[in-house]
Amino acid sequence: EVQLVESGGGLVKPGGSLRLSCAASGFNFRIYSMNWVRQAPGKGLEWVSSISNSGSYIYYGDSMKGRFTVSRDNDENSLYLQMDSLRAEDTAIYYCARQGTTFNTAMVFDNWGQGTLVTVSS
C-alpha cells in the first residue's frame, strides 16, 4: 500500500523558515516524480513544486520561486520542502503527492498524503 506521511509543519513567524518532510513507503520511490501541493484554509488547491525521480528536473509555482527549495533522498525514500522568507499567505495545509506519470504533459497526482499544516503568524 502506498503511504505518504508529511511532517514538519507548525507555527512560524513571518520571515521565518520551515522544512517539511514526506516519508514514502509501499512503492519504488526512486522511479517516481514527486510534488508538493498546498491548500490555504477554506481555499482551493495550489500546486507548489515538482521534482523528477532523479532530482534533475525541478519546477516551482510562481509565488514560491526563490523562497522554496524542493529536494529528495532516494536512499531514504523521502521528499523535502525547505521554505524560507515565509509570509502570512503561505499559511496552508501542505500535501505531498506522487506523480503517476513520467511526462509533465500528462501529470496526475495519484497518491496523496494527509498533509501538514503550516501557519505563518506573528
Place this chain on the structure above:
Amino acid sequence: QSVLTQPPSVSAAPGQNVTISCSGSSSNIGNNYVSWYQQLPGTAPHFVIFDNYKRPSGIPDRFSGSKSGTSATLGITGLQTGDEADYYCGAWDSSLSGYVFGTGTKVTVL
C-alpha cells in the same frame, strides 16, 4: 491565482446527473492532459479522472471525463450523497512550466 475556471457550485437531487466545466487555454487544457480530483470534507484530494477521460481503478463508471478544445468536463451520473465534495480540474501549463488547478466546484446533493 487559478488559470482554470470552474463554476463555484452545482447541485442536484440524488439519482440525478451533474456536469462540471473547466475552462482553460491552449497552454494548458488545449495541449495537455486533464485530471480531476475529488476532495471529500476534511480529507486529502484523490484523483477520479486522468488523461482527460480515464478512470483509475476503484472509481465507478458514474464518473466520466471529456475534453474539447480548451475546455474539459467532469460528469457524474446517478448522484449519491457520498459524492458531495469539492472537485478540481488540473493540467500542466506549458507556458508557465507548472501545474495549474481549477478554481474548484462544490457539488451538493439536495
